[in-house]
Amino acid sequence: MTPNDFTATEYIVGTNPLVIRRRVKWGECDPAGVVYTVTFSEYVISAAELFYGSLFGTTPQRAKDEQGFGTPTRALDFDFRRSLRPDEEFEMTVTVGEIRNRTYVLRICARTLDGDIAFLAHLTPVCVARGERRSIDIPPAFRQALERYHNACAAEGCAAEGGPA
Structure with missing residues (x-):
C-alpha cells in the first residue's frame, strides 16, 4: 500500500443536495464496535459546517464572521434506525426545512x-450577533442563500426523509 491508497474519512460527493460521505473511525466506537451515541452529534455538526462552506463558497466561520453572526444549536433531535460500525461508510444528505425569523x-x-437509513436528524441553529450572543433575525444574504438552496433541492425532488417526529 502507498499513502495514496488511503481516502479521507469525510468528503463531499454531491452538491445539490449536499451529500457527504463519511467512514466510521475506530475511536468513534465503543468496545463492542458500535458508534457512540454522542458521536452522531459530531457527524451532524460536521455536515452543517460543510453545508455552510458549500453555501458560502468559503470557510463557514469566516463567512459568518464577515456577516457578523453565529449559528449555535438551539435544538438537535435524532431518529436512529440502525447502528454503524468501524470502517463502515455512510452518506449524509443535507436539506433545508423550515426557515423562520431567527x-x-x-x-x-x-x-x-x-441505501439503508442509519439515522435522521433535525438540527435547528439560531442566528446570534457575534460577540453579543443575543438572537437576531437571519441576516438577509444568509436567508436568501438558504431559500435558494431549499428551492433548488425542491425543484430536484431531493427532500430528505421525514426525520424525527
Missing part, C-alpha cells in the same frame, strides 16, 4: 452505501 432547520438523512 432559526432554520437542517435535515440530515444518513444512509449506508446499500
Whole structure:
C-alpha cells in the first residue's frame, strides 16, 4: 500500500443536495464496535459546517464572521434506525426545512452505501450577533442563500426523509 491508497474519512460527493460521505473511525466506537451515541452529534455538526462552506463558497466561520453572526444549536433531535460500525461508510444528505425569523432547520438523512437509513436528524441553529450572543433575525444574504438552496433541492425532488417526529 502507498499513502495514496488511503481516502479521507469525510468528503463531499454531491452538491445539490449536499451529500457527504463519511467512514466510521475506530475511536468513534465503543468496545463492542458500535458508534457512540454522542458521536452522531459530531457527524451532524460536521455536515452543517460543510453545508455552510458549500453555501458560502468559503470557510463557514469566516463567512459568518464577515456577516457578523453565529449559528449555535438551539435544538438537535435524532431518529436512529440502525447502528454503524468501524470502517463502515455512510452518506449524509443535507436539506433545508423550515426557515423562520431567527432559526432554520437542517435535515440530515444518513444512509449506508446499500441505501439503508442509519439515522435522521433535525438540527435547528439560531442566528446570534457575534460577540453579543443575543438572537437576531437571519441576516438577509444568509436567508436568501438558504431559500435558494431549499428551492433548488425542491425543484430536484431531493427532500430528505421525514426525520424525527
